[in-house]
Structure formats: C-alpha cells, structure tokens
Amino acid sequence: MNIDFPFHFNNLGLTATTDDDDHIRDMIEQLLFTNPGERVNRPDFGSGLLQLVFAPNSPELAATLQFTMQAALQRWLVDLIDVQALEVISEDSKLQVFVQYLVKRSGEQRTETFIQNSGL
Template sequence: MDIDFPLHFDARGRTATAGLDEHVRDMIEQLIFTNHGERVNRPEFGSGALQLVFAPNSPELAATVQFTLQAALQTWLGDVIDVGDLAVTADDARLTIDLAYSIKATGESRTARFGRGL
C-alpha cells in the first residue's frame, strides 16, 4: 500500500493509503498539474500543463501540451507505466487530457481523464 494523494487521514485517524492502480493514477495527476520549479529538490519535475490552462486555448496549445506531457511521462514515470495513447483536446476554456497506459508491475491497462478549465 502507498500513501494516498492528496494527503489525508482515513476513518481511523491514520494516513490514508491507496492501492497500486490508484497510486499510479495519483502520480500521473501530480506530474500533469505540477509546474516546473514547484518541487524544491526536483525543479525539472512536472509537465507545465497547468500554466497552459491560462493561455489562449487552441489546437496548437493542445498539440504543445501533448508533446510536453509525452516527454514528461517518459522521463518521470517511464519505469512505472507504458503510455499507450495520449490525446489532448482544447475546447473553449477547458483543456482535457485522455491517457491510456499500462502499469509495468502488473501489465494491466488503464485509462484516465484529466481536465482543468477556467
């Protein structure tokens, strides 16, 4: 069992835990929505996608996010997941990230959707 994200306490007053599937999804979410420079000892960690939410939304923005996110996933989580499909869409004031991946430890395939908007 791993620590759940965001950090909180369970019903017994202990640090909440998460199974492998949920923990991997939490790690992906942290990577996507962490800006470069936020982590003290890892200033390169993150994808920078959160900063792009405030940029003018366009297909070009979606392509940029897809490219930078693909590189970040490979760099920071390449030993944990294999990225199958990554699609980033920009629709009005909302940026949506659809990710299909498999967990290397179990070989199980998963999909997740992440989004932020104004």
C-alpha cells in the same frame, strides 16, 4: 500500501492509503498538474499544464501540451508505466487529457481522464 493523494486521514484518523493502481494514477495527476520549478531538488519535474491555464485555448496549445506531457511521462514514470496513447483536446474553456497506459508490474491497461479549465 501507498499514501493516498491528496493527503488526508481515513475514518480511523490515520494517514489514508491506497492500492498500487490508484497510486500510479495519483502520480500521473501530480506530474501533469505540477509546474516545472515547484519541486525542491527536481526543478524540471512537471508538465507545465498549469502555466497555461490562462493562455488562449487553441489546437496549437493542445498539441504543445501533448508533446510536453508525453516527454514528462516518459521521463519520470518510465519504470512504472508504458504510455500507449496520450491525447489533449482543447474544447471551449477546458483542456481534457486522456492517458492510456500499461502498468508494467501487472500488465494491466488503464485509461485515465484529467480535466483542467484553461481560462475564464
């Protein structure tokens, strides 16, 4: 079992755990929402998504994020997943990130959606 993200306790007062599929989703979420430089001993870990939260939302921003996220996923999670598709959609005041991937261990294909408000 893996520690669940975000860290919390279960109903027995123990550290909450999760299965492998949810843990992989959690790792993708952490990678997308971590700014490079935040992690000790991993200064280039992250996608830079949160650095652009207050930047003007545009198709160019979405394209830039798509490129940097694809590179980050391939670099940090290549042992666990094969990214099949990644799409970043800039819509009104939010960014939507769709990630379709194949879990290498099980061969299962999964699709996840992450949403980040990009401005006020």
